[in-house]
Amino acid sequence: MKIVVLTKHVPQAIGEVSYAEDLTVNRSAVRCRLADSDEYAVEQAVRIAARRLDVQVTALTMGPAGAVAALRSALALGADEGVHVLDDALHGCDAPATSLVLAAACRRLGFDLVLCGTASADGAMSVVPAMLAERLAVPALCYCDRLHTDEDEVFARRHDGTVVEDLVASMPAVLSVTDRSGEPRYPRFEAVAEARHKLVRTWTLTDLGVDPARVGLAAAATAVHRATRPGPRPATVPGTDPTAAATRIADFLSERQFL
């Protein structure tokens, strides 16, 4: 059984990140790390691997040269090997282009299960898993809180705020897990040291057979016009009158659909 885990190298302190002149996220100015949400995906892959003998876990990432650090973290958490899609043409990819490249990489690797986190901290599109499933023509199970596998099926539970659903799909499938799926382990020092010696392959777009004209900033199907910093949140209101304060809170709660 082959599991591909999608990982992303994201800025460490998301509040300090800014946009570059071409309105893409300025990654070079900040320290980056493996996205928290992807740690949960690696953890689930490793938990499946612990219960079966035949599991090969491959961590896959695309991004600039520094992104290999995210792969090393994933390898330290228990992935067996890493694949880094590295190409200058990839800068400024939007979600459809990202899913195109990742789908090509997944096809080349071969997979029974693609695991990913729900949303990256810097883009937070949360649509790449479903797009990937569409391109690979496999079922997608998104935002799963729990998952387990048997011989050739994957079972998951998700809770979308109002309804709990138990899902089952036959593999191959794409599955994204939430941060409620189980705390990722903290790697032992030996695992971190061992991760340095695990295999990391670097593929270019030519290796994957993806046309560079279909990816990158120039091929993006969306255009960003402006990025502005809003003023401070209009957060606090005085609550000297309890009834007025209660109404304000209840309004806020129903506005956000908690009531």
Place this chain on the structure above:
Amino acid sequence: MAKVLALVDRDARDGSVRRSACALLTLARRLGEPVAVVGGDRPDDDAIKTLARFGATEIWCLADSPAAPAKPATPVTPVTPAVPATPTTPTAPARASDADLLHHLADRLDPAAILIPATYHGQETAARLAVRLDAGIITNAIDVLPGTDGEPVAIQRCLADSYLVESSVVRGVPVITVRPEAAVPEPHQAEPVVHTAAVEPSPIPAPRITATPEPPRDRPPLDRADIVVAGGRGIGSRAAFAVLAEVADELGAAVAGSHTAADLGWVPREACVGLTGKTVHPRLYLACGLSGSVRHRAGMQGAKTVVVIGDDPAAPIFKLADLGVVGDAQTILPALLAEIRARKANDVP
């Protein structure tokens, strides 16, 4: 005027139209002629009435969908062809999904934009649709406005809400998912025409839903709760903490406490949120009468939305607040409890 498709999100249990659908129709009206798209079972009369009240000029649903569990009422708008209801058995062929229906309608109606609620299901639908149409996608918009040339411009909050980003789609039909809470529905009566579309389901297998367990009625476990109501020393007494617990019950939330509340015995030690206690990732964290010390914040930073009631506006918890109320939690909580109960009693869509 170009049509703007709005995917209608309905309650999975009774098929009633959710507030987000009304909000999407309101946004769609700014961009063109709002068209409501209803996947799954055919909408019942109440659903059609609600969509009409918020300005839907057309309602599209699946041709092969069985009518919703019958209600003995005559339809306001005649449904075009009468199709016999097909029983859905586990072996029945796959039904067209929302993405299939929207894909079909995008080709047929050539809309100016497609608006989808940014729920879990909506995000997946939008993603699949954008790939099939090879169109640009913008997710989690908090507002959609017509741009200078009438093209839809979406506003998103990005990078942990520190930036407001305006963007538009430059290729294909814009597919935009909108945060369900972002827009306020404004009624605008219209006379919708109900159409049906025969749609081939996509050959891509979909996961089967094996069960939809009833969410547990009693308090959910703290570490996996969707809503957490937490209290600290500012609650004042064990008796006042009982009011907080009642608020939690009304919201279907778990009860948590700060270290101080646990030390004072107002909550069990297991319900203490913080560095040495539980770590929670709820959608809503309602913090009452607590200051938000470093060790407490360590356990609740994952919360999506934070509402704070406290008397010290300089307390660190207010820095995390999406809504902060400066006042005495002991007087505000009973008022809040009464308000929530009153709203639940006369629930209006």
